[in-house]
Amino acid sequence: MPELPEVETTRRGVAPFLEGNAIAGLVVRESRLRWPVEAGLDARLRGATVEQVSRRAKYLLIQTGAGCLIWHLGMSGSLRIVTDGRPPRKHDHVDLVLANGHCLRFNDPRRFGFVLFTELPVGEHPRLAGLGPEPLSGDFDGSHLYLASRGRRAPVKSFLMDSAVVVGVGNIYASEALYLSGIHPRRPAGRIALPRYQRLAENVKAVLAAAIAQGGTTLRDFRDSDGMPGYFSQSLRVYGREGEACEGCGGTIRREVIGQRSTFFCGRCQR
Missing domain, CATH: 3.20.190.10 (MutM-like, N-terminal)
Incomplete structure (x- = not known):
């Protein structure tokens, strides 16, 4: 998608x-x-x-x-x-x-x-009304996540993908940002402290900005191309890497289904 x-x-x-x-x-x-x-x-x-x-x-x-x-x-x-x-x-x-x-x-x-x-x-418009802030905007930061998460028992991965909290953080980038932040995707959103949310917000911005920067090399594909725009290859640390070694600790990347979506993480690095 x-x-x-x-x-x-x-x-x-x-x-x-x-x-x-x-x-x-x-x-x-x-x-x-x-x-x-x-x-x-x-x-x-x-x-x-x-x-x-x-x-x-x-x-x-x-x-x-x-x-x-x-x-x-x-x-x-x-x-x-x-x-x-x-x-x-x-x-x-x-x-x-x-x-x-x-x-x-x-x-x-x-x-x-x-x-x-x-x-x-x-x-x-009903499709856009009620959406949360853009993740690359100044309105999105750790304080926003921390305040929005108070009292929330849902897994932080599901919380991060809630468009009323922040828009556009899809399955791939949620998994990647949580890995970089050392946060287990099943941890209840309301049980994460402000400093960890600050780090998570920074990593959300970083992985999205890096992906957009990589995408710049494919702009030629949108004009008179014989094939569909292929977007771009991504450097992913956990997503789609079930059974492979974690780059950080050498442990095994695991996959679990959270909120009906495949979620990839390292059980050692993410707590």
Whole structure:
């Protein structure tokens, strides 16, 4: 599943081709995504100018003069820029066609992604209202985690992945940040002291920033690519490494299911 760094890399890759350009139309080949694409959306967008491409959590926000498109990549979705008129491939469900001859094309084999539209301030949309702070912003720090965790019995891994606490910390990066912080993923969130939360917040920022930096090398993949954007290879210390040796102590990396998600950790290093 694309996580925050992949969505941010996508934003940076497609924004230069969209911002400041007029929309020629919206082509919907398959409307049955996670939620159906709104009927008549093509007419509402045609002629509007793309003013800004931003991101909130894992949502890509395409702000136009007519309103805002809220795009989510789901489990398997990807976006790329192609030349208008280039034949679609299998699972190319939606095209945002621009007057400059480019087209933003959405491919999603599993159809768990979606495209929504709102004329209201985007922060008021039900999908975005109530979200926690961005993890790379100044609003997110150890004090925020500590205060939000008081009285919480849920495992800290589940707590960290709660979008009402902080947005965009997905399964991979939660596992990695907890490992770097020496915190066991099953430890109750309310039983972690402020200094440990301060370290955890710093490591969340570090692993996400490093992943985004790695993603910069793949920006060329978002234009006229024959394949789907591959995002980038990641240097992971625990995620996906069940049975391998821990880089810190030499112990064995374990995997357990927490909150219905595979969680990887070192039982020696993380307490």
